[in-house]
Amino acid sequence: MKLFEASSADHSPEQRRFVAMTEICYTIVDFSAALCFIVGSMFFFYDSLQNAGTWLFLIGSLFFAAKPTIRLWREIKLLRMGDYADIASKKH
Structure with missing residues (x-):
């Protein structure tokens, strides 16, 4: 298995579950x-909320x-x- 390999056909069931979990985290x-960014952008329309908008931009x-x-x-x-062993034997 190479780093950042697109195919998951070689993955075990445990690896596939882990990939699915990280994809869910990535989407969240x-x-x-x-x-x-959306809420922060809306906050910039109001002077009283610009500080909060800046914080939302940082958090985003x-x-x-x-x-x-x-x-x-x-x-x-x-x-x-x-x-x-498989990783080390593969040519890059």
């Missing part, structure tokens, strides 16, 4: 970031930063769940 993070940015972190964590965990 996406929706959360989008919601923060942190959610977007979590996306590649989730993906990297998933790929490293999948590598650890796989067979190191």
Whole structure:
């Protein structure tokens, strides 16, 4: 298994469950970031809510930063769940 390999045909049932769980987390993070940016944008229409809008933009940015972190964590965990001998023997 290569890092960031698109095909999951080689995955065990445990690996497929883990991939599904991380995809759900990834989607939740996406929706959360989008919601923060939408609400934050609306807050900028009101002077009294601009500070809160700025915080929502920061929180949304942190959610977007979590996306590649989730993906990297998933790929490293999948590598650890796989067979190191097979990985080492494959040519890149």
